[in-house]
Amino acid sequence: MRVNKDTWLKRKKSFWHRMWEDLEIGYLDKDLLPLLIVLNIEQGIHTMSSCSGRIVASDSRSPWSRESDSTIIFKKHTPVKPEEILELYKIPVYRKIWLNVTGPIIHLSTMDLATAIKILRIARLSGYKHSGIISLNSDKGVVLELTTGVYMSTPLRTRSKDIVKPEETPGLVELVNNILYEGKKRLTKLYMELKKALPWRPDEEIVEYIEKHGIRVHEKSPIEVFEELSSNLRDNHNN
């Protein structure tokens, strides 16, 4: 399989610009930025839709249900508060209420297989044990998904019963926030390892963009950005 270089480069440009738009409209978790920037500085890599790890409550048939079988009640990339969990006991249950925590999921495309294999090795060494090449395509390149095993998925309520009683909220919140934090630590580990290795061939256009816009967020680690986000939320909440 040969990747169509022109198409791939156009896609890189478009994903790069979309990333900054997504950040502006709040679609992008800011703590992903350091990692995404480090990856994009490499010529043969562009990132795609990714997640820094999050807490999601849904009313769904099963935790993996999508669309018609599932309604998202809330989604957060920062620690959850007991009040937010307690809200889940005040609403009617249509299917089941689930509380899910997922670790980071990074999607990226490489221009060739050799780069994909190198990234896969670094990911594996950084604890991303469920990573792989999910597709190969002449236009889209070699697409990788990097994931950890950091995950929790608990049924809180069925239509007839509470599986986890609301009284258990404090213990549950502690658990959930710890798992979220564990995910952010893995994000930081991957960032550190990639920063040591990359770029093999710097992408001059990306480097120029970063300089021109005075971007410096990738000098911080994901966990530093996460902690800033979390404390901003706390401050807003206390005001």
Next chain:
Amino acid sequence: MRVNKDTWLKRKKSFWHRMWEDLEIGYLDKDLLPLLIVLNIEQGIHTMSSCSGRIVASDSRSPWSRESDSTIIFKKHTPVKPEEILELYKIPVYRKIWLNVTGPIIHLSTMDLATAIKILRIARLSGYKHSGIISLNSDKGVVLELTTGVYMSTPLRTRSKDIVKPEETPGLVELVNNILYEGKKRLTKLYMELKKALPWRPDEEIVEYIEKHGIRVHEKSPIEVFEELSSNLRDNHNN
């Protein structure tokens, strides 16, 4: 990357024989056999350690902890009974007690990238959305991991509290067994799709082995084998 054909074929032979040994000593989930056989009949594919989906209770720091941080309390590939869950409330908690259900995870190796891509496409169409090429190696071939999103992971107890009270066991057991069954349905779906497509080039040695040993289990679907296993267990339990 070029796969060393001789080494790869030796590995195929050794994995094939180990599979039957594992079955004999109870290391292999019998409901995996139909799928594993259908895959191995293709010349350019051999299977590796896989799981048909299971329910696991552990005392561990987190559901993804391994070895030093985790003790498996029980592991079942067939439905769980309320008594088995209630046992989990009678033991001391060292870290946390987790109840996990995982869907099928299939590991296989292909002799070339083209075969890997074809299998990946079939897996994706069969609902194995988290599948990918996890490594490429001249001796081990192109290694694939095929997985679904079928998963549940619930904290039952911490050292200080029960997050899920023992009274909720009936509802929890129903949920857990339904998720296990959902996994077995996905196993069957993949088996059906692969059976339609494979073999592209039959592996004469494997075909001969199957005929010589009168093997017919792959004429049944995984869910038929699973239901036989589950009802055998029920019968043994009632005697």
